[in-house]
Amino acid sequence: MPTTIFPLDSTTPFTEQQILGHNRWHPDIPPAASVRPGDAFRVDCREWFDGYIRNDDSAEDIATAPLNTVHCLSGPFRVDGAKPGDLLIVDILDVGPIPQEDSGPLAGQGWGYTGIFARRNGGSFLTEQFPDAYKAVWDFRGDTATSRHVPGVSFTGMIHPGLMGTAPSPELLSRWNARERALIETDPNRVPPLALPPEPDGAVLGGVPVTDLERVAGEAARTAPPRENGGNQDIKNLTKGTRIFYPVFVDGANLSLGDLHFSQGDGEITFCGGIEMGGFIDLHVDVIPGGMEKYNVAENAIFMPGNTAPQHSRWLSFSGTSVTLDGEQRYLDSHLAYQRACLHAIEYLTTFGWSAEQAYLLLGAAPIEGRFSGVVDIPNACATVYLPLDIFDIDIRPGAGEVPRIDPGIGAPRASVG
Numbered sequence: 568m569p570t571t572i573f574p575l576d577s578t579t580p581f582t583e584q585q586i587l588g589h590n591r592w593h594p595d596i597p598p599a600a601s602v603r604p605g606d607a608f609r610v611d612c613r614e615w616f617d618g619y620i621r622n623d624d625s626a627e628d629i630a631t632a633p634l635n636t637v638h639c640l641s642g643p644f645r646v647d648g649a650k651p652g653d654l655l656i657v658d659i660l661d662v663g664p665i666p667q668e669d670s671g672p673l674a675g676q677g678w679g680y681t682g683i684f685a686r687r688n689g690g691s692f693l694t695e696q697f698p699d700a701y702k703a704v705w706d707f708r709g710d711t712a713t714s715r716h717v718p719g720v721s722f723t724g725m726i727h728p729g730l731m732g733t734a735p736s737p738e739l740l741s742r743w744n745a746r747e748r749a750l751i752e753t754d755p756n757r758v759p760p761l762a763l764p765p766e767p768d769g770a771v772l773g774g775v776p777v778t779d780l781e782r783v784a785g786e787a788a789r790t791a792p793p794r795e796n797g798g799n800q801d802i803k804n805l806t807k808g809t810r811i812f813y814p815v816f817v818d819g820a821n822l823s824l825g826d827l828h829f830s831q832g833d834g835e836i837t838f839c840g841g842i843e844m845g846g847f848i849d850l851h852v853d854v855i856p857g858g859m860e861k862y863n864v865a866e867n868a869i870f871m872p873g874n875t876a877p878q879h880s881r882w883l884s885f886s887g888t889s890v891t892l893d894g895e896q897r898y899l900d901s902h903l904a905y906q907r908a909c910l911h912a913i914e915y916l917t918t919f920g921w922s923a924e925q926a927y928l929l930l931g932a933a934p935i936e937g938r939f940s941g942v943v944d945i946p947n948a949c950a951t952v953y954l955p956l957d958i959f960d961i962d963i964r965p966g967a968g969e970v971p972r973i974d975p976g977i978g979a980p981r982a983s984v985g
Contacts, residue, residue: 568609569660569849572600573641575611577665577673577845580618581639582771588613588641588825589773591765591787592743592796594734594817597774598645601819607660607851612728613639614674614845615826622678622704623980624716629682629839630700630982634689635769638730638790638799642823643773646852649820654858655733655813657822659873660849662726662807664707664829675845679712679829680704681932682839683924685982690759692836693906693927700982703928705829705842712830712842712932716980717925719973722830722933722958723877727805728848729826729841730790732797732868736816739795743788763789795866801841803831803934808873814859814866824848832930833937833952836909840931877934879955883964885912886940888947896946901939904950908937912952919963920972924979933958 575584586599602608614620615638620628649655665675674680684691686698703716713721735743747762754761767784775783793800797813805811813820827848831841859865887907889900897903909930916926934955941949956963961971 569607571609571611572602572644573610575613577676581613587773588639588771589643589823590636590638590640590769590771590790591784592735592740592790592798593772593783593787594737594740595775595779595783596643596734596772596821598643598819598821599773601645601647602852603647604853607849609847609849610641610824611847612641612825612827612845614843615639618673620674620680620682620843622672622674624977626682626700626702626980626982629702630685630688632688632839633769635766638826640730640790640823640825643734643821644823645819645821646854647819649815649854650818650856651736651816652857652859653815653820654855654862654864655815655820655822656853656855657731657811657813658851659805659807659809660851662728662827662846662848664726664844664846673845674843675827678704678706679842679844681837681842681928683927684838687758689838691838692834693909694759696910697924697927701924701928701979703925703932703979705932707829715976716978717921717929718976719921719960720929720933720958722955724830724842725803725806725877725934726827726829727803727831728824729801729828729835730799731805731811731822731824733813733815734817734821734823735788735796739816740786740788743794744786763791765789797868799826801831801835803828803833803841804872805870806873807875809870811868811870812855812858812864813868814864822852830932830934832933832935834905835931837927837931842932879934879957881956882953883956884951884953885915886949886951887911888949890947898946899942899948901942901948901950904948905937905939905952908950908952912954916963918970919961920975922975922978924981925975928979
């Protein structure tokens with residue numbers, strides 16, 4: 568087993584760990600540890616809300632989750648010799664949940680969760696149709712997930728880090744903040760907001776000296792979106808065996824990661840999506856000197872997916888086009904088309920006894936596949952969502968016989984707060 572260079576105590580809050588991580592992007596956050604090209608090492612990762620979400624039958628914690636504290640990231644990790652303009656090679660050797668023998672009731676120790684965020688607290692991909700907070704807790708048995716809140720389904724996890732990336736340079740950070748600030752100013756009172764500006768409240772900045780904390784907290788970028796450095800891409804295919812090539816913007820690259828998921832559907836459509844958990848990840852790193860220019864990678868990571876994904880051979884697929892629910896035609900709006908495909912799948916699943924909220928949580932957690940199937944035939948883009956048939960306890964295909972029904976169980980908890 569590789570040496571653990573970033574250990575976490577499951578009984579101790581993120582801010583009180585022996586080595587302090589961070590929850591913002593800034594080039595002045597110093598490395599928590601250093602490695603060399605060719606090294607393999609293990610990193611412990613905290614669940615993104617640091618244990619705020621509980622294994623219970625209430626969604627009040629989802630409704631009140633403190634977004635200013637996320638994501639709890641492990642790192643940064645300096646890779647000796649890496650220079651701006653290089654490509655950092657990151658191999659995912661292994662990834663898994665917190666071992667159950669560790670003490671402390673944190674997500675990852677045999678369970679994880681999916682949440683639909685309330686509109687006022689970040690919303691979701693389908694926030695207009697699902698404005699309130701809901702939660703599903705998933706139990707892990709080996710590689711399989713099941714839920715008392717979404718009965719009638721089980722599936723093999725595609726365990727992956729939702730967030731991994733290199734540190735931005737001062738110039739890149741400045742561009743992020745300027746362009747996102749300009750977007751916010753187009754509709755500053757929008758709920759949910761168009762973007763998240765730097766937020767000193769709740770900022771965790773690793774080993775930044777006390778004398779620099781105020782400045783760095785006022786400049787540091789939030790970790791919510793994906794950006795040129797990788798970041799919160801939420802790509803379910805970054806599983807064991809994946810190789811990723813990250814652009815390097817600062818000396819040492821300063822790699823950080825976290826936000827582990829036991830499973831996820833394409834798009835992480837509930838926002839608090841996938842099955843959130845804490846755990847460990849084993850990595851191997853190397854460097855391609857001058858790789859950004861050599862391979863014309865000016866920004867954004869490229870990757871080679873691992874070959875350990877679950878194998879599904881039969882699917883039921885749903886399509887959507889860029890026409891709103893009110894019948895308004897939009898021009899090649901692929902975002903809207905994927906929303907319509909997801910809503911089509913949700914409505915279909917309610918036929919069998921699941922509530923709309925249970926179906927929505929399922930699409931966020933299970934390994935569904937989303938595709939932009941047509942983006943050139945004016946005026947309608949076409950998007951599709953593929954549901955693997957073998958995750959269901961009943962046959963959900965259309966047929967001539969009676970429609971089978973499942974017992975929805977206790978249902979998905981809904982928060983009472985708005």
